[in-house]
Amino acid sequence: MRQSLLFVPTLREVPADAETVSHQYLLRGGYVKQNAAGIYTYLPLGLRVLKNVEMIVREELNAIGCSELLMPALQPAELWQESGRWDDYGAEMMRLKDRHDRQFCLGPTHEEVITSVTRDYINSYKKLPLALYQIQTKYRDEQRPRFGLMRGREFVMKDLYTFHASQDNLDEWYDKVAQAYQNIFTRCGLNFRKVEADSGAIGGSESAEFMVLSAIGEDTIIYSDTTDFAANSEVIDVAEGSQLPDGSVAKHAKGIEVGHIFKLGTKYSEAMNANFLDENGRKQPVIMGCYGIGVSRVVMAAIEQNHDELGVVWPSQLAPFDVHVIPVVMKQTAQVEAALEIYEQLQQAGLNVLFDDRDERAGVKFSDADLVGAPYRIVVGRGVSEGLVELKNRATNEAVEVTIAEAITLVTK
């Protein structure tokens, strides 16, 4: 990709209203632009990162047998009246009327829609289990949107719903999804904990949250380094340093919630008449689970945990580009030609390469490159007359002078 055509409006100054590092770098690096409070455009760089997260989510969910669909954002009020949540949901639900005065909401979640979509089909235990997810735009009218992509009003979520003929089968899938979540957040380069949680307004019996450890987190979690135990402070009240039920020592930390998994049970299937005939021909309500990931929030959490004073240091699987190739002076034909040759060879090797073809000063190019945060940077400057380029590792900020062939080999490896 040629940078002149990419639209990366980097900012030299730290935006005044951006309180967190992730929000600052998202704005400064030209990843997102705010359109209204809590409402953002994902600029080309930001969209590339978002799509990388989405791809990881898809790969891990497809691997355990989930199928992807896409439900609408506009949901008729009747469905929410069936479940009883139309009146319960409160001011966070965005509501509107169509030209015929029928009521709709902009979906904050899709339990009602997925139940209505599947209930005719799931008429027999033979159709179960089923696991359906979407990656879709959600709406929540936050009282005070803040921290950029952390608490927005229009945001991207992955929501998965599973359907079962027995509690045992739900339990089995719940564990399978929890493992897929571990894989997803690990691949996203996050330091996180799975914690026991309160199941809140969605209802159900058992649930857990996936929390990214961060000082800007809005939840307090309690965990121990010596065991897998971790819990939300709403669930268990243990002072830091005190002994936990299993004998280990409690630590407190702040967490950003990036995932949540619930055993819903039959709350929605009973309210909305989603029944199946079991092996004995008896009518039973479908047993459900639901599982969310804040896809756009993952982007933000990844930045909180992966940055330095110059910009974002992207985990390799999230980086918008693998390599950034920069000819220092565009008027120097030898530099441009060598850089183009490197660019094309790396693209042929299947890498995502950004080529800085802009006629800008070297300082501008380098500070923009720091903000873009590609794991590798190849700078083609004066040394090219001796066949040498500079290869920089963004994570360590270490640069080495190597031949063009060495640079290509090191980066593709």
Added chain:
Amino acid sequence: MRQSLLFVPTLREVPADAETVSHQYLLRGGYVKQNAAGIYTYLPLGLRVLKNVEMIVREELNAIGCSELLMPALQPAELWQESGRWDDYGAEMMRLKDRHDRQFCLGPTHEEVITSVTRDYINSYKKLPLALYQIQTKYRDEQRPRFGLMRGREFVMKDLYTFHASQDNLDEWYDKVAQAYQNIFTRCGLNFRKVEADSGAIGGSESAEFMVLSAIGEDTIIYSDTTDFAANSEVIDVAEGSQLPDGSVAKHAKGIEVGHIFKLGTKYSEAMNANFLDENGRKQPVIMGCYGIGVSRVVMAAIEQNHDELGVVWPSQLAPFDVHVIPVVMKQTAQVEAALEIYEQLQQAGLNVLFDDRDERAGVKFSDADLVGAPYRIVVGRGVSEGLVELKNRATNEAVEVTIAEAITLVTK
């Protein structure tokens, strides 16, 4: 993909309210499900086709130097007041208020948002040209939503906006995008015409529509088989059979609009103060173009032109699966094992394969397979004891008995 986990709720009966072939097959084949008038869920099969169209659109636009971003659906009224369209747009725009009583709309189009997103960045001719697109959910509160995905209220569009320092550069890009559109619709297997059009409410100087020829089309177009000439009947009034200006004979046809390209000029940049400094340091309004494709409508138009009495005959690049592998009797271990072997080999060859692992009667499996419409079907039945399977071409409905190795070779070829 194993069919038991895919969620394909096929219907035996033609739904009463579906008037067009495409709407009928989308519902009968388990591609979409209606949630409210003009509002649909894309079920797994439908989403696969939609994503195939999206991929073709991305490939062709990226190839000419466009960059992808993602703008929000929720748009603040202030932007539309700047352009003067808030009051003009009428009842088709869905409007709502947030909890602080601020007005928003659900975007039917994004000229205002893209202009506001780019206007600070495009301060110099050096930043031009720029071509930015998104594939995103749009809203239009149709008086009478109909024909399934043809005239919906929530639908998927690709909208591209280009920015230029001169009219010549806009003209050049307009032609380049028109060519990309030709490539896109050709790859989607459509028989279409590019026609001169009225530029309507969006405003601007020159525009053209891409029309798929179909009896259910809502526009009348005039064209000739011997020249490239084609026009919307709103633009030119010529009786069928009469001579056109260029001497060829006029034909009339109905068309489904799947794409529209506009030379916007400076309508939005002047209204919204999007200016740049030209080479002489003079302030000029940015010259713009805008270009839409009805992505979900393409799916529908492709079905209108590619079906038989059994179901959809997908153009190869849109098909939800390349091959459908069907063991006839799941209790026959030899059939299932051979089918699994074929399934795995085809997957390793990089094909998208659907494996019918359902314990259903052969008749059910076959009629579902007709509705799925994969270009190739491999049926593993009794013949497997002699190493033979049936290979069926969905387009011709011709079946041949071949060895397993031959089937794999023919399909991967």
